[in-house]
Amino acid sequence: MTPNQLADALHRQFEQTPYGQSPAELYDPIRYIMSLGGKRMRPLMTLLAASLFTDDWQKALKPAVAVEVFHNFTLLHDDIMDQAPLRRGQPTVHEKWNANIAILSGDVMLVKAYEQLLDxxxxxxxxxxxxxxxxxxxxxxxxxxxxxxxxLDTVSEAEYIDMIRLKTSVLLGFAMEVGGIVAGADPVSTQCLYDAGVNIGIGFQLKDDLLDVYGDPAKFGKQVGGDIIANKKTFLLIEALERANGQVRLELLNWLTQSEFDKAEKVDAITSIYDQLGIRELAEARIADYFAKGFANLEHITADPARKDVLLTFAHQLVERES
Amino acid sequence: MTPNQLADALHRQFEQTPYGQSPAELYDPIRYIMSLGGKRMRPLMTLLAASLFTDDWQKALKPAVAVEVFHNFTLLHDDIMDQAPLRRGQPTVHEKWNANIAILSGDVMLVKAYEQLLDxxxxxxxxxxxxxxxxxxxxxxxxxxxxxxxxLDTVSEAEYIDMIRLKTSVLLGFAMEVGGIVAGADPVSTQCLYDAGVNIGIGFQLKDDLLDVYGDPAKFGKQVGGDIIANKKTFLLIEALERANGQVRLELLNWLTQSEFDKAEKVDAITSIYDQLGIRELAEARIADYFAKGFANLEHITADPARKDVLLTFAHQLVERES
Known part of the structure; x- marks a missing residue:
């Protein structure tokens, strides 16, 4: 099966998934957030992982849906916590309805994610x-x-990597692992799928941090420099704080403590500091490391070479994305 | 096993249950809300139900904990939605920490409830x-x-009963059912346990509505008349709105629409309206009906009579509670 064929099957599966009907205030937000789309990268990786070991990849469809429903549940609750007005360019659930409905429909989404795993x-x-x-x-x-x-005033690189591993990467790990498990993969291959997902997931998150600053505005979906404007403790800022000395450090701290500033000027100034400190090259090296580890994990899997090629080709396309 | 012995075993089980450690802001609220106590009626009913069918009631301990952890998860999130400052006389989690921590530690509690069921x-x-x-x-x-x-302006009795069945009673039903299932009960008995839990649960909630108005202040844990002061749509108010005519109806609607009032005066006035309309007797009759249905369900169960007596005696004590 090609990734496109699997993506089509996944699309049909999402359309057929019943989330519940009444009361409408509880279940409409689930359909709403699921309809906002997104790349559906995790569930597709579940199907690709299952396809390594079986022609009956359909048995991974519901687990794939579980992963995506869970992911969207976390977005729904995170958006309340971050008071985010928009998600994928549309009003967030707590904005469109209210915070109480967002809490409760998120809760029931977590239950629905579990339900998708029970078959x-x-x-x-x-x-x-x-x-x-x-x-x-x-x-x-x-x-x-x-x-x-x-x-916190300072966060170490190790703490940051641990945070993104937990917040974003273990779910890609599980997405790939569960595809292997339901397809009857051996335990070593299953572990390799998990490790690959975690490593590639960390690489993705670091790349997200990098693209926020160095992405092509025409390709990157979000405002370039958004993290800089918000003083978000990304990999880039954490490394810059660790490396900056003397005048450069004072300048960086000065920008971080200004409450009023010209946004474009701040983005330019901090980007220039990153450039001086070699943060871009450092981030690119770290990203390459994690992707390389992830691909090494995939190479370790015992499966038909032609099937592995499909997964590897797709994963290579993914890691080269610019948005 | 006597209910006291089972309650002791349950207490030890709660003390041994690991909820997680790090980050502390995520897991401390779970230990906090679990430590506030409560009657632990649901998990005890799980053990009593299991004891009907097996001497190895210990296999129901983790499912019993799952039920109580889930119940406390709902309290934690409901308290955010209701902006409640206190739970069992202590600050609620969102007051003691903040709303974001309350959302997230509630989420992980739901996961922990599922985990307790996996053995x-x-x-x-x-x-x-x-x-x-x-x-x-x-x-x-x-x-x-x-x-x-x-x-809503009006809620029917049927809609109200359906709401309390879902919000509070099905969990008591599941608590009893799961005790039966893990103890190897036959499907008919398992269904009877569930139905008994639901019926007794509805009776409990109606009794709660009744005690808010007619409870002995010395025995009832909460402020008598709290529901009246808050215009809460309880069984009593719903029935009163359905039955009141003419002058009595005007008086009732007048109290419900006053924004400033003497609390004691409002409680006295509405209680007097309930008295005139026979709402107390109506509520008592409905409560007796649901309890009777619940006990009929229990009678239907195929189990050793001596063991059934333990459950029936305990259930009779429960339904006669005044707080």
Whole structure:
């Protein structure tokens, strides 16, 4: 199966998934946030992982939906916590309805994610639910760490990598792992799929941090420099704070503590500091490292070479994205 | 086993249950809300239900904890939605920490409730998780209906009963059912346990509505008349609005639309309207009906009579509570 064929099957599966009807205030927000789209990269990786080991990749469809529903549940609740007005260019659930409805429809989405996993073959059910629950708790841990970082003066690179591993990467790891499990993969290959997902996921998040500053405005979906304007503790800022000395450090701290400033001027100034400190090259090297680790994990998997090629080709396209 | 012995075992189980450690802001609120106590009626009913069918009631301990953790998760999130300052006389989680921490630690509590169910024997795992997920979604539906009722002019008795069935009773139903399932009960008995829990649960909620007005202030844990002061659409108010005519109706509507009033005067006046309309007797009759249905469900269960007596005696004590 080609990635496009799997994406079509996934699209049909999402359209057929019933989330619930009444009361409408509880279930409409689920359909709304699921309809906003997104790249659906995680569930597609679930199907690609399953396709490595079986022609019956359809058995991974519901687990793939579970991953995407869970991901959207976290977006829904994170948007309340961040008081974000927009998600994918549309009003967030707490803006379109209200915060109480957003809390409660998020809660029921988490239940619906679990429900999508219950048709898994009994042999794999406990294993998958144990792994999913651990992943879900870790994603919450990562979100809490991210919130904690906002009020810290300094965050180390190791702490930052640990936070993004939990908040964003373990879910890609689980997405790939569960595809392998339900397809009957051997334990070593299953572990490799998980590790690959985590490493590629960390690479993605670091690339997101990089594109915020160095992305092509025509390709990058968000405002370039948004993280800089908001003083967001990204990989770039954390490294800059660790490396900057003397006058450069004073200039950086000065920008970070200004409450009124010209946005374009701040973005230019901090980008220039990053340039002087070699932060771009450092980030690019780290991203390349994590992607390389992820691909090494994939190489380790015992599966038909032609099938592996489909996954590897797709993963290479993914990591080269500019948005 | 006596109910006291089971309650002791349950207490030890709660003390041994690990909820997680780091970050502390995520997991401390779970230990905090679990430490506030409460009657722990639901998990005790899980153990009593299991004891009907097996000496190995210990296998129901983790499912019992799952029920209580889930119940406390709903309290935690409901308190945010209701902006409640106190829970069991102590600051609510969103007051003691903040709303974001309350949302996120609630989310992880729901995951932890599922985790407590994963050690169930594989034969019963899918059944229990399917029933738990359905119950969890229904509790959210009931909470949403309750919020919707606040902005409605009229609510029918049937709509009200349906709301409390979902918001509070199905969880007692599941608590008893899961005890039966893991103890290997036959499907008819399992269904009877569920139905008994739902019926007794509805009776409890109606009794709560009644005690708010007619409870002994020395025994009732909350402020008598609190629902009246807040215009809460309880069974009593819904019935009064359905029955009041002429001058009595005008007086009732007048009290409901006053924005400034003497609290004691309002409680006295509306209680007097309830008295005139026979609302107390009506509520008592409905409560007796639901309890009777619940006990009839219990009678239907196929189990050793001596063991059934333990459950029936305990349930009789519960339904006669005054707080």
């Amino acid at each position: 898994i073959e009994p042999t794999y059910l406990r294993q998958v639910l144990t792994r999913f629950s651990k992943t879900a708790a870790e994603v919450c841990e990562g979100q809490q760490m991210d919130m904690n970082f906002e009020s | 169930i024997e594989p034969t019963y795992l899918r059944q229990v998780l399917t029933r738990f997920s359905k119950t969890a979604a229904e509790v959210c539906e009931g909470q949403q209906m309750d919020m919707n009722f606040e902005s």
